Amino acid sequence: CRGIIDAMEQGHKGATLAFQVFTYRVAKYIASYMVSLESLDGIIFTGGIGENALPIRREVLAYLQIFGYKEDEKANAAARFGNAGLITEAGTPVVMVIPTNEEFVIAQQSVELL
Numbered sequence: 450c451r452g453i454i455d456a457m458e459q460g461h462k463g464a465t466l467a468f469q470v471f472t473y474r475v476a477k478y479i480a481s482y483m484v485s486l487e488s489l490d491g492i493i494f495t496g497g498i499g500e501n502a503l504p505i506r507r508e509v510l511a512y513l514q515i516f517g518y519k520e521d522e523k524a525n526a527a528a529r530f531g532n533a534g535l536i537t538e539a540g541t542p543v544v545m546v547i548p549t550n551e552e553f554v555i556a557q558q559s560v561e562l563l
Contacts, residue, residue: 476512
């Protein structure tokens with residue numbers, strides 16, 4: 450992901466296309482899940498890309514503006530590298546970044562099996 454973002458920032462057309470296709474598809478899947486739910490409490494970005502790829506979160510939220518999502522740029526920029534937080538403006542639907550600890554969960558589940 451970082452490689453694509455770095456190449457895109459240097460003007461690489463293929464990387465830009467890959468970024469646009471990826472973020473569009475993420476937003477499209479989120480939107481398709483939204484219409485199948487009775488209600489939605491929030492959207493959570495997590496895992497390596499969700500936690501650390503600010504440009505991806507920004508672009509996905511831009512696609513979702515039609516549903517009322519509006520990025521809080523300062524909060525979104527701060528929610529990286531282990532920092533959790535709400536990344537949408539007050540009064541708009543909730544989107545958060547929540548760090549994961551996959552290694553800890555794997556270790557816990559492994560201990561339970563021993």
